[in-house]
Structure formats: C-alpha cells, structure tokens
Amino acid sequence: MTMAMPQLTDATLELSERVALLTFCRNDVRNALTGTTLVDDILATLDWANRTPEVSVLVMTGEGAAFSSGGNVKEMRDRQGIFSGSSMTIQDQYRRGIQRIPLAMERAEIPLIASVNGPAIGAGFDLACMCDIRIGSSEAVVGETFINLGIIPGDGGAWFLQRLVGYQRAAELTFTGRLVDATEALKLGIFLEVTEPTQLIPRSHELASRIASKSPHAVRMTKRLMKHAQRGDLADFLDLCACFQGMAHHTDDHREAINAFLEKRAPVYAGR
Incomplete structure (x- = not known):
C-alpha cells in the first residue's frame, strides 16, 4: 500500500508509474530555499520517498522562471530568518536549517534527477549538484556564487561540486563566482543533457521511467x-x-x- 504523500506548502508532489515529481512553487521569490518552506518540503518528500516502496525515482524541478535562486538576498540584507542573530545563532540555524538538505540527499535510497528549468544559483545550484543526474533547459544558468556576496557555500556546496567536476574546475567556479550557461554546463559535465524548455520535463520523465522500469x-x-x-x-x-x-x-x-x-x-x- 502506497504511503500517504506528505502535505507540502510551497511545492507540489505527483507520483506516476514509480516516478515522483517534486515541483517548487515559489516563483515569486524564484524558488528561494530560505524564507520559504521549501527546505521542509524537500525533506518531507525525501523521507516519504525512502519509506515508499512504490517510488523508484524522484525528479525535482522549479515552477516559473527559476529552478532555485538559493538564499534570499533581501533576507541577507535585512538580517532576517536564517541570517539573523549572532554568529553562534547563525551557525546553529544553518545546521538545523538548510544543512539538513545535503544530509537528507545523501541518505536518499532512490535516484534523484534535477530537471533544471532555469537559473540554479548558489544553494539552488548546490541542490542540483546533490542529485545523481542533472538535465538542463537551454535557458538554464548555474553558478556557485556565494563569494560574490562575501560568504561561503554554507550548505556544503564545496563538498559536492568538486566531486562532480574535479577540484581544479570546482575551485575556478567557486573562487570566481561566475555564471555558467547551459552549453558550458553540458561541456563541463554538470548537465548530462540540455533540452529545449518544452522538452525538459518530458525528457526527464523519459529517463526516470527507464530507471523505474528496472527491479x-x-x-x-x-x-x-x-x-x-x-x-x-x-x-x-x-x-x-x-x-x-x-x-x-x-x-x-x-x-x-x-x-x-x-x-x-x-x-x-x-x-x-
């Protein structure tokens, strides 16, 4: 018997033929991971997927223009949410907040596919890098941009990116904070494939379904x-x-x- 789907606030979840699709639905803030409930929604979905034998693959994507803009820059400016309080308070909020995502992603018992529909910036890019496979829209842009804001990849991005593209390339991307378009992301091995925007979800589902057809x-x-x-x-x-x-x-x-x-x-x- 399929376990009941979690009640999500800022995302939607669908299940069809062993493929689950998680869609971030906060286009008003470009699907930022802070200042929304997306962290909790992602965690709830991963826990549900691990405990639901009828799920073989989880696809993540964003609704609207962006995959995820990562941290909310206005909250950083105003010292709100995860960015508020003393140094000790902020580090504790990171550990008990966004850092739960990389730990949960590493514990995922099913393949994870990032269907990158648009910009994936900072922690949003790191979230995509935590997945097993990334398929990008031709409109996607990615960037390890923390250094541009005078901060570091506090969600663990430095651990994941160098395992994906090698230390030297990860160092260049992280130290410069430059943006990478879909064509270069494909060349660097960040994206497995690049599709036209209208074909992104169908192609992601096609790949997910091929995996889901196995034992x-x-x-x-x-x-x-x-x-x-x-x-x-x-x-x-x-x-x-x-x-x-x-x-x-x-x-x-x-x-x-x-x-x-x-x-x-x-x-x-x-x-x-």
Whole structure:
C-alpha cells in the first residue's frame, strides 16, 4: 500500500508509474530555499520517498522562471530568518536549517534527477549538484556564487561540486563566482543533457521511467552502493557488495529478470 504523500506548502508532489515529481512553487521569490518552506518540503518528500516502496525515482524541478535562486538576498540584507542573530545563532540555524538538505540527499535510497528549468544559483545550484543526474533547459544558468556576496557555500556546496567536476574546475567556479550557461554546463559535465524548455520535463520523465522500469530492489540497492563507494575503502565496499548481491539473488524480481531474458520478453517486476 502506497504511503500517504506528505502535505507540502510551497511545492507540489505527483507520483506516476514509480516516478515522483517534486515541483517548487515559489516563483515569486524564484524558488528561494530560505524564507520559504521549501527546505521542509524537500525533506518531507525525501523521507516519504525512502519509506515508499512504490517510488523508484524522484525528479525535482522549479515552477516559473527559476529552478532555485538559493538564499534570499533581501533576507541577507535585512538580517532576517536564517541570517539573523549572532554568529553562534547563525551557525546553529544553518545546521538545523538548510544543512539538513545535503544530509537528507545523501541518505536518499532512490535516484534523484534535477530537471533544471532555469537559473540554479548558489544553494539552488548546490541542490542540483546533490542529485545523481542533472538535465538542463537551454535557458538554464548555474553558478556557485556565494563569494560574490562575501560568504561561503554554507550548505556544503564545496563538498559536492568538486566531486562532480574535479577540484581544479570546482575551485575556478567557486573562487570566481561566475555564471555558467547551459552549453558550458553540458561541456563541463554538470548537465548530462540540455533540452529545449518544452522538452525538459518530458525528457526527464523519459529517463526516470527507464530507471523505474528496472527491479525496484535492485535500483535502491545500487543507489546505496554508489553512495557507499564515494566514502568507503575498497575492501569494506566489496564486502557490502557481496551482502547486497546475496540479497538480490534471492528476490523474485531477479528470477523474473532471468526468465524474461531467456524468454526474450519484457520483465514484469513485483518489487519482491
């Protein structure tokens, strides 16, 4: 039985054929992550997806002109919200606020696809970098722009970006704070693909559906293994691979995949 979807405030959530689509709906502030409830909406969605076996892939996108503008600059100017209080208060608000996103994204048990419809700036860019795959609209622009405001990537962006594009390129992008258009983002490997704006969601859904057509257990175990591979040593990782493989060989989905292969037909998975 599918678990009830979370009640979201500044985003919408849809589920169709094992693909969940989370859409940020605060175009009035360019889908800023601060000064809205988008942080809580993202966290609630990730927790729901992890606990819902009927979900195999989560796609994130923005409604309106932007994917996400990151931190609300007017709130920074006025020292409001997460940017208010003493140095100790601000660091605590970061830890208990926006920094919950990278931790939750790393714990995600399903593949995450960022469907970058427009500008993804600062923390908005970092959010896209936390996903497994990014598909960009030709109108998308990305930037690790914190240094332009005299601050640092407080949401953990420096950890994610260098793992995506390598240290040297990440250093150049972070130290200059320059903006990168969709064509360059594709060349740098930030985007897997670039599409016309009208084709962004269809193409993202097409890719998500292809992943979702695989064995649900195998998809989730593979996602967990790929994340473990980023932080563990080889011997421990191979032990975990052996454990997961033993589990996979005893699933009904594995037997269905073998039978379908030998019978030259499409498999029908039951998630067992």
